[in-house]
Amino acid sequence: MFTGLVEEVGKLRRVGRQGEALVLDVEASLVLAGVKLGDSIAINGVCLTVTSFDRQSFTMDVTPQTFRHSNLKDLKPGDPVNLERAMAAGGRFGGHIVQGHADGTADIVSRKREENAVRFDFRLADPAFMRYIVPHGSVTIDGVSLTVARTDGETFGVSIIPHTLRETALQYKQAGASVNVECDILGKYVEHLLRCGPRTDDDNAAGRGGLTAALLTDNGFM
CATH class of the missing domain: 2.40.30.20 (Elongation Factor Tu (Ef-tu); domain 3)
Known part of the structure; x- marks a missing residue:
């Protein structure tokens, strides 16, 4: 991790x-x-x-x-x-959970100076992954933990402070370049569980089944 x-x-x-x-x-x-x-x-x-x-x-x-x-x-x-x-046990967790499993790539649509930061806008090679790009959520770009500043459903943007730009290879990236993207793991796991569908009696007996409102209620989450 x-x-x-x-x-x-x-x-x-x-x-x-x-x-x-x-x-x-x-x-x-x-x-x-x-x-x-x-x-x-x-x-x-x-x-x-x-x-x-x-x-x-x-x-x-x-x-x-x-x-x-x-x-x-x-x-x-x-x-x-x-x-x-890889993160050492007991290390400080300054970014977010990153698996190092790229979901795919994105092209840099634009790079613009914004006061003391630089804004990058991206277009994913596979638009299906846009559903995991959540405003103010986390995204990993070429291994850099960043916060999603904006999204319009087709593109998304991040704002990078000078220190992060200086200390990473993103400083060399311009419009048209390709970057690796890893979406936040939380959304992917939740979606997978929801897609599993409701539990059946057989599933309950075997410890299988999907995430349901009843399950969340029974376990104190709702």
Whole structure:
């Protein structure tokens, strides 16, 4: 699990590609402290596993599934990338719950200065995910935990303070660029439970079934 607070901007050193499979070699420093084989590090908000490392870099494999649903396929040597290690138990939770499982990508529609902030507007590649974009709710953009400032049903915007812009690779992103998007996990789980439908007697006996008003009432939520 991650928090969406980027620890370091690394640099991609090499991309190995075979079909829709990738091997990424990333130059870094801070996130290498105490690193072990098998550790999880999020690259632009995508949770990947460390397969090798040295004092200056680490490598990770990208599966075809991740290739198809993220912007990692667009990366080139020299590109800056947002890096975050998995959250340590007992760490401060400064962002929001981030799984590192990108729901898809979005294109930057516009980038505009607003007083002391910069506003980014996005259009999702898959409009179906707009139902999870909630005004003043959380969204992860390239691994950065942000608050949804506005949405019109087709696009959404965030407002980024100077510190966040300076400390993340979003500072290099302009209109037309692609970003990874992870919607807030809460809405996705609630929707899944609701879609399961009402419980039947068999479901109740087996501990299965969907989320219903009766269930919420019985358990003191309504």
